[in-house]
Amino acid sequence: MNNRQLFLQHLAQTTDFPLAIEIEKAEGIYLYGPEGQKYIDLISGIGVSNVGHRHPKVIQAIQAQLDKYLHLMVYGEYIQSPQTLLAEALCKTLPSHLDNVYLVNSGSEAVEGALKLAKRFTNRREIISCIDAYHGSSHGSLSVGGNERFKRAYRPLLPAMRHIPFAEEQYLDCITTETAAIIVETIQGEAGVRIPDQSYLQALRRRCDETGTLLILDEIQAGFGRTGTFWAFEQYGISPDILVCAKGMGGGMPIGAFIASKEVMGSFKNNPLLGHITTFGGHPVSAAASLATIEIMHQEKLPEQVPEKAALFKQLLVHPRIKSFRNKGLMMALEFESFEILKPIIDQAILGGVITDWFLFCDDSMRIAPPLTITATEIEDACSILLEAIEHYD
Numbered sequence: 001m002n003n004r005q006l007f008l009q010h011l012a013q014t015t016d017f018p019l020a021i022e023i024e025k026a027e028g029i030y031l032y033g034p035e036g037q038k039y040i041d042l043i044s045g046i047g048v049s050n051v052g053h054r055h056p057k058v059i060q061a062i063q064a065q066l067d068k069y070l071h072l073m074v075y076g077e078y079i080q081s082p083q084t085l086l087a088e089a090l091c092k093t094l095p096s097h098l099d100n101v102y103l104v105n106s107g108s109e110a111v112e113g114a115l116k117l118a119k120r121f122t123n124r125r126e127i128i129s130c131i132d133a134y135h136g137s138s139h140g141s142l143s144v145g146g147n148e149r150f151k152r153a154y155r156p157l158l159p160a161m162r163h164i165p166f167a168e169e170q171y172l173d174c175i176t177t178e179t180a181a182i183i184v185e186t187i188q189g190e191a192g193v194r195i196p197d198q199s200y201l202q203a204l205r206r207r208c209d210e211t212g213t214l215l216i217l218d219e220i221q222a223g224f225g226r227t228g229t230f231w232a233f234e235q236y237g238i239s240p241d242i243l244v245c246a247k248g249m250g251g252g253m254p255i256g257a258f259i260a261s262k263e264v265m266g267s268f269k270n271n272p273l274l275g276h277i278t279t280f281g282g283h284p285v286s287a288a289a290s291l292a293t294i295e296i297m298h299q300e301k302l303p304e305q306v307p308e309k310a311a312l313f314k315q316l317l318v319h320p321r322i323k324s325f326r327n328k329g330l331m332m333a334l335e336f337e338s339f340e341i342l343k344p345i346i347d348q349a350i351l352g353g354v355i356t357d358w359f360l361f362c363d364d365s366m367r368i369a370p371p372l373t374i375t376a377t378e379i380e381d382a383c384s385i386l387l388e389a390i391e392h393y394d
Contacts, residue, residue: 109256
């Protein structure tokens with residue numbers, strides 16, 4: 001059997017209609033098929049390849065670590081320089097109170113750890129999240145997800161979960177002294193790039209302070225330069241008690257983290273001992289790749305380039321069928337009248353050599369989140385193909 005047949009026969013499928021695009025190589029913003037097909041990746045593998053595919057410095061870091069060691073021991077027992085150097089580099093990007101890093105394998109795992117940590121530190125049980133939030137697909141992260149259609153089939157989920165509308169201050173009174181934490185995406189991703197007012201996030205921070213509730217900010221999609229600053233929350237004049245990140249963190253390698261103060265994180269040390277454990281979290285190869293990714297961000301000043309690149313997308317992507325253009329930096333959504341109109345446009349764009357997607361909880365909007373390394377010329381090329389795809393539908 002060929003690769004396509006093997007894929008359909010033996011690899012678990014999550015839909016009856018996978019894209020099934022076969023890729024043999026990736027470089028920069030481009031993916032290449034076995035017969036020379038060339039695609040512009042406008043979604044960065046869903047927010048992962050912020051520094052582009054196979055950035056040379058990421059590859060060098062991976063190769064250097066391969067010559068030293070791979071897995072040694074479960075997380076937190078041995079001193080491994082890729083982990084310690086990465087933790088230091090992450091803390092340098094953050095407010096001083098966020099000085100303790102727990103490395104995991106993915107965004108869902110980071111959310112799981114953050115939820116456990118909040119309950120353990122506060123000795124409270126209630127968790128609040130937002131309607132149409134997406135925090136992952138494992139049982140705990142799914143429990144704080146805010147879309148009932150997406151999780152109905154898996155109930156019962158965690159108890160003591162409440163959901164409130166996103167970015168609406170009048171619902172913040174739902175946060176009480178019984179609430180262990182509220183988990184919020186700084187910018188809602190799968191809801192279709194929903195952007196809160198600064199006043200909302202500042203009011204949220206105040207309410208958490210008033211009630212002793214921990215504020216967990218989910219920057220799994222919005223972090224690592226995507227919105228124009230290293231962390232999106234920097235633009236709102238607040239900071240979280242716990243920060244979760246993943247996706248763009250690894251330069252293409254699987255890694256995630258939840259970050260808090262040493263005091264809060266210390267809750268995992270006793271009652272019970274080893275309060276949170278992971279075998280592969282902070283894998284040395286992934287940690288080395290992540291450290292290289294942070295260095296690339298700083299050296300190439302990628303976050304600083306985001307506003308100009310986002311403005312060029314907004315300037316070029318104008319068409320009567322586009323109902324609105326929502327964005328925070330290079331986290332963008334193009335709204336169309338319906339999924340029935342959008343899906344053929346996405347399919348045509350792929351045939352033209354541009355890969356886009358829609359959002360889990362907003363299927364009338366096109367996801368655009370290219371590698372931050374994309375150039376002005378590449379933006380112009382991509383937008384031209386997208387506009388041709390829209391015209392083709394007409």
